[in-house]
Amino acid sequence: MYLWKAWHDCRARIGLYILASVSIGVLCGLEAVTWANWHTYWMTLYRPPRAVGPRSVFLNYDFYMDITFSMLYRAVLQYGQIGVLLAGLSLGASSTGREYGAGTMNFVLTRPAPRENFVLTDWTVGLTAMVIIVSGLAFPLLPCLCLIHAKGPGNVLAGLPALWVLGAAIYGLSHFTTLVAGSASKGLTLSVATVLTYSFLPTALYEWWHTDALLRATEWTLRGLAYGSWPLSPFDWSVTAFWLAVAAGFLGASVAWIRFREV
Amino acid sequence: MNDLAIHTQGLAKFFGKTRAVDGLDLKVPRGSVYGFLGRNGAGKTTTVKTLLGLLRPTAGSAQVLGYDIRRDLVAILERTGFVPENKMLFDSLTPAQLVRFNQGYFPKWSGELAGRYAELFEIPMQVPFAKLSLGNKTKVCHLLALCQGADLLILDEPSIGLDPVITDLLLRVLVEDQVSEGKTVFLSSHQLTEVERIADWVGIIEKGKILLETRLEDIRQNYRLIRAAAETAPAVSSPDLVAEQSSENFRSYLVAREAEDFAAMLSAKGMTILEISPVSLGEVFLGLTRKEVPCISGKPGTIAAPV
Numbered sequence: 001m002y003l004w005k006a007w008h009d010c011r012a013r014i015g016l017y018i019l020a021s022v023s024i025g026v027l028c029g030l031e032a033v034t035w036a037n038w039h040t041y042w043m044t045l046y047r048p049p050r051a052v053g054p055r056s057v058f059l060n061y062d063f064y065m066d067i068t069f070s071m072l073y074r075a076v077l078q079y080g081q082i083g084v085l086l087a088g089l090s091l092g093a094s095s096t097g098r099e100y101g102a103g104t105m106n107f108v109l110t111r112p113a114p115r116e117n118f119v120l121t122d123w124t125v126g127l128t129a130m131v132i133i134v135s136g137l138a139f140p141l142l143p144c145l146c147l148i149h150a151k152g153p154g155n156v157l158a159g160l161p162a163l164w165v166l167g168a169a170i171y172g173l174s175h176f177t178t179l180v181a182g183s184a185s186k187g188l189t190l191s192v193a194t195v196l197t198y199s200f201l202p203t204a205l206y207e208w209w210h211t212d213a214l215l216r217a218t219e220w221t222l223r224g225l226a227y228g229s230w231p232l233s234p235f236d237w238s239v240t241a242f243w244l245a246v247a248a249g250f251l252g253a254s255v256a257w258i259r260f261r262e263v
Numbered sequence: 264m265n266d267l268a269i270h271t272q273g274l275a276k277f278f279g280k281t282r283a284v285d286g287l288d289l290k291v292p293r294g295s296v297y298g299f300l301g302r303n304g305a306g307k308t309t310t311v312k313t314l315l316g317l318l319r320p321t322a323g324s325a326q327v328l329g330y331d332i333r334r335d336l337v338a339i340l341e342r343t344g345f346v347p348e349n350k351m352l353f354d355s356l357t358p359a360q361l362v363r364f365n366q367g368y369f370p371k372w373s374g375e376l377a378g379r380y381a382e383l384f385e386i387p388m389q390v391p392f393a394k395l396s397l398g399n400k401t402k403v404c405h406l407l408a409l410c411q412g413a414d415l416l417i418l419d420e421p422s423i424g425l426d427p428v429i430t431d432l433l434l435r436v437l438v439e440d441q442v443s444e445g446k447t448v449f450l451s452s453h454q455l456t457e458v459e460r461i462a463d464w465v466g467i468i469e470k471g472k473i474l475l476e477t478r479l480e481d482i483r484q485n486y487r488l489i490r491a492a493a494e495t496a497p498a499v500s501s502p503d504l505v506a507e508q509s510s511e512n513f514r515s516y517l518v519a520r521e522a523e524d525f526a527a528m529l530s531a532k533g534m535t536i537l538e539i540s541p542v543s544l545g546e547v548f549l550g551l552t553r554k555e556v557p558c559i560s561g562k563p564g565t566i567a568a569p570v
Contacts, residue, residue, distance in 0.1 A: 001364060001367035001368060002364075004363075004364065004367075005353065005356070005364055008355070008356070008360075009353075009355060102351065102353075102354065103349050103351035104351050104352060104353055106312075106317060106345075106347040106349065106351070107347060107351065107352055107353075109316070109317055110315050110316075110317070110340055110343075110345045110347075111340065111365075111368045112337050112338075112340035112341040112368055112369070113337065113368065114337060260319075262317065262318045262319060263312065263317040263318070
């Protein structure tokens with residue numbers, strides 16, 4: 001019923017996102033293989049016959065592969081963040097809230113079902129789409145990573161849940177603002193404004209008043225997602241839990257809002 | 264079982280200082296066609312939305328099909344077919360897809376009936392809703408409401424965009440297919456001719472208050488318009504007096520019953536009785552709600568009496 005309608009409305013968009021994310025994943029994979037081959041070539045060419053001491057460390061094959069892996073991992077997470085940001089904003093803005101603006105909320109809310117069902121259905125479709133999109137980004141990369149590095153894809157896989165949870169939080173933001181604003185465009189505008197404020201306000205405060213508390217807080221919320229420290233620690237429970245709480249908060253707010261909202 | 268399909272007691276809905284519905288008492292008998300009449304902004308749509316849980320009442324109580332609107336909303340919606348005023352459904356879906364969407368919500372949905380009504384109303388079932396004309400959009404809204412096996416149909420301005428042929432067909436469908444099966448039709452409209460054709464009961468609302476609630480047959484049999492002339496009109500009062508209007512030396516009195524007795528009372532007070540005539544629903548409606556202000560130009564003119 002409403003699940004079918006929600007899927008019907010966003011299936012074309014989801015298809016487009018999957019295509020984009022798989023393309024990015026394939027490009028990252030090709031880049032990984034090229035990068036690895038390039039290093040292998042140069043190390044084969046210049047490796048001294050009896051390398052000992054610090055030089056052997058500098059030209060160590062595994063060391064280079066770790067760097068390669070790290071860069072790839074960061075690339076995946078950074079592309080992934082952009083991907084989940086765009087997908088989350090867009091999918092959230094095409095949820096139940098836009099029915100107000102379209103004039104169809106009367107019809108939706110006079111179907112015999114508890115109002116929160118409509119929000120939960122939105123979330124089911126939105127989060128499923130998010131999982132597919134994030135997976136579409138990562139899985140083309142996995143064979144390439146297995147090919148070039150003994151560590152395999154473990155770290156990248158470990159990073160996916162964090163990315164997915166971040167996407168859920170962004171979806172929640174966009175879903176809630178669309179519900180409150182009562183239109184897709186207004187909801188999207190509010191969401192983008194929130195994301196931009198979150199991204200730039202801490203830096204601005206630091207630059208203008210040298211207050212770095214907010215900056216450190218926002219950096220913490222993106223730890224492990226933006227720039228993994230060396231050695232890699234891709235999965236951060238506390239950060240993932242934070243975004244999970246944010247997503248759950250938005251879900252609760254949306255449910256409360258639709259329960260009490262008048263049409 | 265409660266004999267009333269809709270029963271409101273002191274129902275009120277305020278938007279800030281605006282009293283859209285102000286202490287409304289409605290009694291809609293089961294199995295009847297109830298015409299809920301009012302001018303634009305009288306509170307008809309607000310009442311309908313409140314009954315269906317789209318708005319929360321500020322005060323008062325209401326039961327629909329015996330269920331409380333605050334506690335048992337899903338039960339009410341399962342048994343109520345609703346055609347909204349704006350006739351907006353999902354633009355991206357075709358009527359056939361809308362039928363598929365809707366049927367999942369209603370256990371008593373009749374697919375066979377949907378096919379028959381689609382044919383009867385000549386609805387293009389494979390064209391996206393956004394591309395349909397207003398008339399066809401209205402037909403789709405009716406189709407969805409009629410096929411869900413509802414005990415109560417709440418139709419808000421049901422004939423918007425419909426041509427006279429389809430309007431006639433719709434009215435027949437409501438009476439022959441729905442009311443004959445014991446279902447109740449609540450018709451919120453200001454199309455008096457349509458209401459007068461099929462309604463058993465009428466309620467007239469103005470500024471959120473019910474001015475009149477009676478059987479249409481009662482209006483036909485007992486209500487009378489008394490036209491009288493006098494240099495100076497005496498003050499009259501009677502429980503039977505519904506409305507009165509004046510124009511220069513002429514006065515019109517709309518009385519609910521005992522018109523002869525009322526006319527005799529006017530004569531006794533020195534007025535000359537010109538005419539005692541039966542009234543139409545339109546005359547009752549105008550008698551209760553007409554604005555006694557001149558038009559902008561102030562030029563004299565004549566329009567036909569309301570039907």
